Amino acid sequence: MGRALSARKVATLVGDFPRSPAYLGLADGLRVLIGDGRIGLGVRLPSERELTQALDVSRTTVTRAYETLRDQGYAESRRGAGTFTRVPGGLSRAHDRSLLPASAGRDAIDLNCAAPSAPPGVSEAFQRAAEHLPAYLSGPAYFPMGEPGLQTRIAASYEARGLPTTPDQIMVTSGALSGAAIVAQAFAGAGLRALVESPTYPNATQAMTHAGARLVPFALDPHGWDLDAFEATVRQTAPRLAYLVPDFHNPTGHLMPDAQRERLAAILAAGRVVPVVDEAHQALALEPGLAEAMPAPFALFSKSAITLGSASKAYWGGLRLGWIRASSEMMPRLMRARISLDLGSPVMEQLALSELFDRAAEVLTANRERLRTNRDALVAAVRENLPSWDFLIPKGGLALWCELPQPVATATSALAEQLGVVVAPGPVFAVEGGLNRFLRIPWTAEPEALIEATRRLAAAWEQVNAAPDHTSTAKRSRVLIA
Ligand SMILES: Cc1ncc(COP(=O)(O)O)c(C=O)c1O
Structure with missing residues (x-):
């Protein structure tokens, strides 16, 4: 356990913290940093004297902040060695x-x-969300379509990507996987055929088979989608749905270029196949500049496309939130399917996700x-x-x-x-x-x-x-x- 954190680094990480009282502000700041991993576990914190100097606070502030962290289980003293970070319950809690x-x-x-x-930012988003919660307590707060503020923000995120979208085209779900299960349920029936990429994200295809779908695999080649082969598969098998992951495909990582999206959408339209487009990884463009230059949303090329979104990878899986974007005409059918599975997603998490959308950049x-x-x-x-x-x-x-x-x-x-x-x-x-x-x-x-x-x-x-x-x-x- 040789890792130690300098007082200067801690001061930079905690930044400006609330000072009423200062020891609590400092303890809260450190607890969030330790919790989300910006300060690792088993790391030695600076001595009280060093941190007092670096933060320009009183020695009592640092002493009491460390005491608070120890009481809350986020730090421990080792005799003669110093104060070390930990989380209550250990890493396995998560x-x-x-x-x-x-x-x-x-x-x-x-x-x-x-x-x-x-x-960084998830814990703070929940704190701000809690401030908005009282406004919801006077009603049942079941939102099978989604908390309206969050629907609005999600719709705006499509507008920002060049895809006109109104809030009533958004249904907030308990994750993209839940979205896939709702879509599969909406189309469930004997003889439902669903074209799926192979390899693919297996839980979504399981959701399709549970709804009675017969899967028609379409093999991805080492560089992505071979659209001539795709067209032939659609012609030969006449599927009703096509489940696609064009944005950093799981597991291959492929990204479908615009021209392929356009042609693929046309192939599906000609075959009257409804595209179910899973954008779970869409926000994770890692090449510098790519986030601003991503291919257009598939739904821009296909009016009938049903798009699945997820908060899990862009923000945090523990939110258990995602969404479906579909045409207003399709929504009643999806809504009927949804309420046969669950009645809405938790309000607190939706409020926290709205806070994260407000600080998305x-x-x-x-x-x-x-x-x-x-x-x-x-x-x-x-x-x-x-x-x-x-x-x-x-x-x-x-x-x-x-x-x-x-x-x-x-x-x-x-x-x-x-x-x-x-x-x-x-x-x-x-x-x-x-x-x-x-x-x-x-x-x-x-x-x-x-x-x-x-x-x-x-x-x-x-x-x-x-x-x-x-x-x-x-x-x-x-x-x-x-
Ligand atoms: C393609 C794809 N869709 C959906 C999911 C699940 O998303 P969520 O956590 O929003 O249910 C994953 C998770 O890895 C995924 O890779």
């Missing part, structure tokens, strides 16, 4: 153990789930910066530790889709699990099996953890190569949520 395979140890690096921690910039740092660290670490693995560097999103020299991803991930890193092999994302040559590594951990993860993967890879029969490991069931 994880659901059921998402990790039973064989993974407690300190396994979890890269199964491609979802990052909260960016600042929050998203900070979020993209840290994700870019993580991505670049992962790319360098895979190149160094797994030089025979091949990948394209996605311009955004959350994961590297690695191609192994042999189809042994399942065996590699099974061994990696025993060595303390959990990753999802290609078959998890395949619609009809296969893709065992691929493995997804998300850059959702800090660089240090990503580097260690690739070392463990390299050890697993070496063992798989040394084994006489590494194809025998069967695909095992796994819970994947992102």
Whole structure:
């Protein structure tokens, strides 16, 4: 535990804090920084004397702030060594153990789930949201279409991307996945055929099959969408829906250019296929300048498109919020489907998300910066530790889709699990099996953890190569949520 934080760095991070009383303002500021990871865990805080000088406050202010942090479980004193950061309940408080395979140890690096921690600003958004809450307490506050202020902000975000949208075209859901389940339910019925990319985000396709859909896979090629093949598949199979992820596709990271969007929309219109466009990763453009120059929303080319949005990756998964954007004519049908599944999303979270939308530029910039740092660290670490693995560097999103020299991803991930890193092999994302040559590594951990993860993967890879029969490991069931 050699990490220590200088008093100057702490002063920069806490910035200006409320001074009535100052010790509480300082403690609150530090607690948020420790909670969201801007100050790491197990880090030694500066001595009281150093921090007193750096902040130009009284010694009592710092002493009482540290005391408050200790009482709240965000710091601990180690005799003779100083004050160290922690969070109540430890790191595992922010994880659901059921998402990790039973064989993974407690300190396994979890890269199964491609979802990052909260960016700076989420805690403050909830505090501001709480101030608005009393105005809602006089009614039941069920909002099956969404809290109107949030609907308005989401609609405005499409307007800003050049897609005219009114608030009544937005239904706030409990995440994009819930949006996919609502759409599938709205179209449910025997004989429903849904065209889906392969590989794809498996939970959304499961939502379709639960609604009775028969999946028609369309294979993505290493560089994206082959539209001649797509057109032929649409003609031959006549699907009713097409579930597409054109913006930093999960798991491949592909970004569909404008010209392809236009042609794909025309192919679907000719076949009377309703596009269901999942934009869960749309806000995660990581190349400098790309966020301002992203391809147009698919719905700009397709009036019938139903778009799914998510707050999970741009802001935070713990909000459990997303939305559906559809034509006003489509909304009553979606609304009927929605209320058969749930009656609306929590008001407090919707108010907090509105607060985040009001500071979107600042929050998203900070979020993209840290994700870019993580991505670049992962790319360098895979190149160094797994030089025979091949990948394209996605311009955004959350994961590297690695191609192994042999189809042994399942065996590699099974061994990696025993060595303390959990990753999802290609078959998890395949619609009809296969893709065992691929493995997804998300850059959702800090660089240090990503580097260690690739070392463990390299050890697993070496063992798989040394084994006489590494194809025998069967695909095992796994819970994947992102
Ligand atoms: C393409 C895609 N859609 C939907 C989701 C789930 O989003 P939400 O958390 O909003 O339900 C994910 C999560 O990784 C995803 O990758």
